Amino acid sequence: MSQRSAPPDDPQAEAEDPVTGEPGAIVYSDVHKAFGDFKVLKGLDLIIPRGKITVIIGRSGTGKSVTMKHVMGLLRCDKGNIWVGKDELTSMGDRRLRKVRDRFGIVFQHAALFDSMNVFDNICFPLREHTRMSNREMKAKVTDLLGLVGLSGTETRMPSELSGGMKKRVGLARALARDPEFLLYDEPTTGLDPILSAAMDELIVTTHKAKPGLTSVIISHDIRAVMHIADKMVMLYEGVVYDEGTPEHFETSDDALIKQFIAGSLIGPMSV
Amino acid sequence: MITRIVEWIGRLILGPIEELGRGVRILWGGLSNVFIRPFRLRLIIQQMEFIGIQSLPIIVLAGFFTGAVFALQSFRAFSLFGAESMVGGTVGVALTRELGPTLTGLLVAGRAGSAIAAEIGSMRVSEQIDALDAMATDPINYLIKPRLIAAMIVTPMLTAIFDLVGIVGAWAVCVKLLGQSEPAFMVRLLDWVDFDDFAGGIFKGLIFGTIIGTVACYKGFYTKGGARGVGQATTSSVVVASVLILTANYFIAWVLE
Numbered sequence: 001m002s003q004r005s006a007p008p009d010d011p012q013a014e015a016e017d018p019v020t021g022e023p024g025a026i027v028y029s030d031v032h033k034a035f036g037d038f039k040v041l042k043g044l045d046l047i048i049p050r051g052k053i054t055v056i057i058g059r060s061g062t063g064k065s066v067t068m069k070h071v072m073g074l075l076r077c078d079k080g081n082i083w084v085g086k087d088e089l090t091s092m093g094d095r096r097l098r099k100v101r102d103r104f105g106i107v108f109q110h111a112a113l114f115d116s117m118n119v120f121d122n123i124c125f126p127l128r129e130h131t132r133m134s135n136r137e138m139k140a141k142v143t144d145l146l147g148l149v150g151l152s153g154t155e156t157r158m159p160s161e162l163s164g165g166m167k168k169r170v171g172l173a174r175a176l177a178r179d180p181e182f183l184l185y186d187e188p189t190t191g192l193d194p195i196l197s198a199a200m201d202e203l204i205v206t207t208h209k210a211k212p213g214l215t216s217v218i219i220s221h222d223i224r225a226v227m228h229i230a231d232k233m234v235m236l237y238e239g240v241v242y243d244e245g246t247p248e249h250f251e252t253s254d255d256a257l258i259k260q261f262i263a264g265s266l267i268g269p270m271s272v
Numbered sequence: 273m274i275t276r277i278v279e280w281i282g283r284l285i286l287g288p289i290e291e292l293g294r295g296v297r298i299l300w301g302g303l304s305n306v307f308i309r310p311f312r313l314r315l316i317i318q319q320m321e322f323i324g325i326q327s328l329p330i331i332v333l334a335g336f337f338t339g340a341v342f343a344l345q346s347f348r349a350f351s352l353f354g355a356e357s358m359v360g361g362t363v364g365v366a367l368t369r370e371l372g373p374t375l376t377g378l379l380v381a382g383r384a385g386s387a388i389a390a391e392i393g394s395m396r397v398s399e400q401i402d403a404l405d406a407m408a409t410d411p412i413n414y415l416i417k418p419r420l421i422a423a424m425i426v427t428p429m430l431t432a433i434f435d436l437v438g439i440v441g442a443w444a445v446c447v448k449l450l451g452q453s454e455p456a457f458m459v460r461l462l463d464w465v466d467f468d469d470f471a472g473g474i475f476k477g478l479i480f481g482t483i484i485g486t487v488a489c490y491k492g493f494y495t496k497g498g499a500r501g502v503g504q505a506t507t508s509s510v511v512v513a514s515v516l517i518l519t520a521n522y523f524i525a526w527v528l529e
Contacts, residue, residue, distance in 0.1 A: 069402075072405075072406055074402055074405055074406065094410075098408040098410070099408070101405070101406060101407070101408040102408045104406065106403075106406045108399050108402070108403060109399075110398065110399060112398060112399035112400050112402065112403040113400075113403075114395075114400055114403070115398070115400070125407065125409075126407045126408075126409075129310075129407065129408075129409050130407075130408065
C-alpha cells in the first residue's frame, strides 16, 4: 500500500532545480518501485528542470528506463510521489493519466514504430488519434517533421526498410508530431555507430532549440555520447540519485565511482 | 521448508486466479469499450476480413469433407438395417448442433487466434503497446476491442457456413455418390433439423468466438520475453482456446437440452 503525502499546492514553486536554478517541471519524491523481490528504485528524489536537457546516466539495470516510464504512468510506483507540473501522477486514474501523456513525446530505445504502417502513417498516428487535422494539414506536418529529422522523401517506406538510426529519427518525428511539452529519449544512441551517434546528438540539440520551452530528458549509459549536450546530468546508482550536476562537475569529479563510470573501467568500486 | 511449501501452495492457488482475473479484464475491457469513442469501425471491419473472409477456404473445405465423411460412414452403418433414409437427418442434426460450431471454433482458434496472439505479442515485446500508451491511445480500445468484436461477429457466421457446406457434402455423398434418392435425403433432413438446432449452433459460435478473441488477445497482451515468449503465447492461445471450446461445448449442450 503506497503512503502518499498530501501534494503541495504548488510543487513547482517549491521545487527549484539546484543545478540549473530553473523551476522543476517533473519532480520525483521518495519514489520506490520493486518487481517481485527485486527493488529497482529505493527512494528516488529527482528534479527535472523546465526547458533544459537533462541526461540521466547509470549502469544497465539501475532503473533509468523504469524512472522514465513512471513519469508517463506506464509504470506505477509502490511508494512516493511524482509531479508533472502541478499534476500528481500516483493518485491519478487511467483517463487523467492519458491527458498527462498528451503532454509527452517519447523516443523508444528500439523506436517502437508500428511495423504494419509506413513512415507517414506512423508519424500521423498521434495526429489521427487526437486531432481533427485535415489530410492536407497532416501531410504538411509530416513533411516538416521528416525535414527536421533529415528523412525527407521516406514517407512510403516501411519500418523494415529503415536502418536503426533512421528508425530512431522517425520515432523522434512521431514523438514531435503533437508539439509535446516534454520529450523523453530512451537510450537514443544505443546501437548506432559513432558517426550516427554524433548525428543523433546534434539532432537532439537542434530539436530542443527548434521547440522553445521543450523539456528534454535523455536516458543513456553512453556517457561520452550525451555529455556535451546536457544542461544537467544525473547519475543513478542502486535505485537512488548518486550524484547530479553540470557535465563539467562530472568531468572533474574525484569520486571513484563516477570516474570509473566515465572511464568505462573494470577497476573501481563497481564490479561486473 | 514449511515456508517454501506454503509459498508453493500459495503460488499454485494464486496463479490461476491471477490469470483468470487478467482474462476477465481483457474481456470486460473489450466489451465495455464497444460504445466508447473512438468506435474503431474500420479496424473491426479489417479484423472481420482477417478472421472471417481469410478463414473461409479452410472452413468450406473442412465443412464439406466433414459432412461427406460423416454421411459415408453413416450410410454404411444405416444400410445394415435398411435405414439409409435417416442419414440426411442424422448428419444435419450432428452438424448444426455439435460438429459445425465445435470444428469451426477449433479451426478459427488455430488459424486466426494464433495469428492474433502472435501479432499482439510481438507488439508487446517490441514496445509498440507501450508506444500506444505513451501516445495516450488506450491499447484495449485500439487493439483488443476490434479483434474481440470481430471474432464474436464472425465465428457464428462461419459456423453457419460450415453447417451449410457440411450438409452439401453429405448430400453429394448420399445422392450423387451412393445413389440415394434426393427426396429421401431431404425429407429426413428437413424433418429432423429444426430452427432450434441451427440457432443453438450459432449461439455456440458466438460463445466460441468470444473465447477465441479473449484468449488470443489475453495471451498476446501479457506476452513476456522476446521471440520465445511470442512463440509460447501463440501455442498457449491455441491450446487454451481449444480446451475451453471443448469444455464450454459440453456445458452449453447440457443447458440447451
